[in-house]
Amino acid sequence: MGAEPDGKLAWIDAYLGHLRTERKLSAHTLAAYARDLGELATLSDGHDWPQVDHFLVRRLAAKLHAKDLDPRSIARKLSSWRGFFGWLGERVALPANPVQGVRAPKRAKTLPRALSVDDAVRLVAPPAPRAGNGAEPAELCNRAMFELLYSSGLRVSELAGLDLTAGKAALGWVDLDNGEVVVTGKGNKRRVVPVGAAALAALAAWIAVRPAPSDGGDALFVSTRGTRVSPRVIQQRLRAHGVANGAPVRVHPHMLRHSFASHVLQSSGDLRAVQEMLGHSSISSTQVYTALDFQHLAEVYDQAHPRAKVK
Incomplete structure (x- = not known):
């Protein structure tokens, strides 16, 4: 596999490379992953990836909700984070996937707007x-x-x-x-x-x-x-x-x-x-x-x- 990436952002870059080459995701989707994971790195500042646990992720999700971020957007971010930690856990020792079981706040059902x-x-x-x-x-x-x-x-x-x-x-x-x-x-x-x-x-x-x-x-x-x-x-x-x-x-x-x-x-x-x-x-x-x-x-x-x- 070669040398492991050095630093939190280097691991994100490696994961994005995996998504690009192995999963063949589009540039638009890769950009969304990059934004979500970059935000995770910022919010979890002071914690290396193995130190990010279930309780921290719950607090981060609550912080996003307190900023009035749409529950759909929070759910997308959690999905991006969950996929990243799942991939990372195959390469470094993690106690568990810290995003597993963390759910976004429920969103009110809104009907699509249609014209008469x-x-x-x-x-x-x-x-x-x-x-x-x-x-x-x-x-x-x-x-x-x-x-x-x-x-x-x-x-x-x-x-x-x-x-x-x-x-x-x-x-x-x-x-x-x-x-x-x-x-x-x-x-x-x-x-x-x-x-x-x-x-x-x-x-x-x-x-x-x-x-x-x-x-x-x-x-x-x-x-x-x-x-x-x-x-x-x-x-x-x-x-x-x-x-x-x-x-x-x-x-x-x-x-x-x-x-x-x-x-x-x-x-x-x-x-x-x-x-x-x-x-x-x-x-x-x-x-x-x-x-x-x-x-x-x-x-x-x-x-x-x-x-x-x-x-």
Whole structure:
């Protein structure tokens, strides 16, 4: 194995190298591990790794909670720390994994924010045509992106990664003839999702004016400079579009994914189909939309039933 690392931070660097080479984690995931473990090293200052025990980790978790850190973030940090100590225990003598059994504070269940059907359709519908000229390419690009987000419930990263055609290296592409989109989601799982008629029309209008990518690639959505549109840019464009069109809330791409799932479930009641279209590996991840569905039913009941609001 060679010489052992010298010092706390050197052990973290060695672990990150292990994650990079052995587990093939992405740069984004590695950066998150680096942040979490760097924070652990700072919080446990004065304690070498073998001296970090279960009680210290509990105090550190409590300290993070006292700073109003979201329980989900604390849980992620504990998971990173637990994995690190599990790896470290195979290389140096540790009494035990000090993170084992330490849990993050329970978080309140919050439902995903979804738009109403009318608000969602109003958001992605094309704007009124300008007098004299047709829509600008940037407007056509935005409309195609927003329609596809709502039509097929894509993650913003999946949308940004789409190519025009099904090349060997393509993570995803659109098939206008068959009315479907192929995407590669979490865990490199590929799925096929239907595309609605409005989204297909918007895609066709965009493709007709789409500039050739400057890098010679096949990106479906490109900027005026010919570069692939990034997830961040899509977020910014959708937010600005929502403000300009009077959206009742601050809109982000995942809200359109939530709206897609909620509206399809309301109409079909088919939870398994929604799970497959969203690319969820577990049905439990999709079941949150049954709560959204009931929320919608409760609102309709309150508004429509003559005895719903009797005091």
